[in-house]
Amino acid sequence: MKFLRPTLTPTGTSRSLRRGITCLLATVAVSAPFAVDSTVASVVPPERVSSTSPSADVVVSNLTGRTNTPGTTLNLRSCASTTCETQKQIANGTVLPLTATSGDWFKTRYDGSTGWVSSWYVVLQGTPATSITRGNTSRRMVAYTFDAGSDVGYAGQILDFLKNRNIKASFGMTGRWAATNPTYVERMGNEGHFIFNHTWNHDSFTGYSTGASALSPARRTDELVRTNKKVIALTGNTTKPYFRPPYGDYDSGVLRDIGANGYTKNVMWSVDSLGWNGLTAAAICNRVVGSMDAASNGGNGYIVLFHVGAQSQDANALPCITRKLRSRGFTFGTVPKVIAP
Structure with missing residues (x-):
């Protein structure tokens, strides 16, 4: 299954979202759940x-x-x-x-x-989440993050590569993927990788990228809780407080709802490999490394978005990217480590 992915602006918000609302973090919630629905029957x-x-x-x-x-x-x-x-x-x-x-x-x-x-x-009720697009820029460190929400794809190849290169990475995990591929999830936990919550079904919480209706607060909560319980059952580790929204879709209502559920870090990314969009391994390597070379502080603290699924050549681009980043003095860490002060 191929997931849509909005192109990100430097601030980390999707262009489709920016067209849809004037301000991403508006004080007044703009998501659909709190508007009066004209289709509702006259229930009082x-x-x-x-x-x-x-x-x-x-x-x-x-x-x-x-x-x-x-x-x-x-x-x-x-x-x-x-x-x-x-x-x-x-x-x-x-x-x-x-x-x-x-x-x-x-x-x-x-x-x-x-x-x-x-x-x-x-x-x-609770403290709204804060969005993160980049980690600590004072350290020569980068975070590889892999979204796992569709097929098993290159999971084995990616994990083998990370193990052979002694790299700890982070995986944005849907509960559905975890339930279907428990052996890989257990391996991720055993090999020191970090898993953050990517919902259960990979449904957009806002519907911005899919055209579907926004999910209600209860359904958002359901998606978070079920995924966390599955990951804990397989690894012994919680996904809290880190969350990545499917398709990168979020607004102030989503930040409020995930924050209330204990997810205070909304993990976005510094560069999207665009492997999901059909780029070759060579093009992915040039895109990721080129973006970091052009960034302030030489790309320190970058969070790179990859995908596990078979529709992406991200796995085959990893050797090139890693070789070039190490030649530039980079080390690799999980999201919690890369964003730490």
Whole structure:
């Protein structure tokens, strides 16, 4: 499966996103979940009918949300559907403990009753994530990052190369990829590579690059929690607090929602190899090394975006890139190490 990838500006935001909104980090959330949906039937208080069937409940922890509806109250329902009985009506601005997700719904407890609320009208609470496009520029170090979200591709070849060159890298892992390729994930953990969260299904949280609808806060939470649990089960290590958005799509609402879930680092990149777009291995090498040569501080702290999948020649470009970077005095580290002060 070939994933779309927006071309990045030097600030790390996608051009498609910049065309769609005036300011990426606007104070007022611009993502769809908190706009009144004109397609919703006249339900009072307003709730959205889920576009897809609810998934199995996913337990979450240490998560809170504040009710925020166009009206004055939000329904607490007996199950995750607008067809379920209303147990209570929750006043706007109420902060609730959130204990599970099911589709677009959060499970919560309010005034002695346990039930479900539509997450479209819940603003997750916490410190928004900070986007990172480059690490520490005072050190001659670079981070290789590999997104693993489609097929197994060149995973074995990449891991063999990294092991033979004694390089520790970082992998942006979807939960679906981890579930399909557990042996490779275990190997990544055993060989000292870092794994960060890349969602479960590789769905765009905003829909900017795919044209799909934005995901609700509950579905975003579901994608993060399930992936983290899978990686922990396979490696013993959490993916927190590092996250990379599929397609590079994010806005202030995404930064808020991932931050509330404990992902305070939104890992973007300094240069995209564009291997996913059909470049040859030689062209990839020239692109990555040339970008670093032209950068301030000679590319110190660069975060390089590669892909594991078979649609990319990134794996075959690694020997050329690594040879040239080492000749320029670079060492290699995981994202946490490269961004450290």
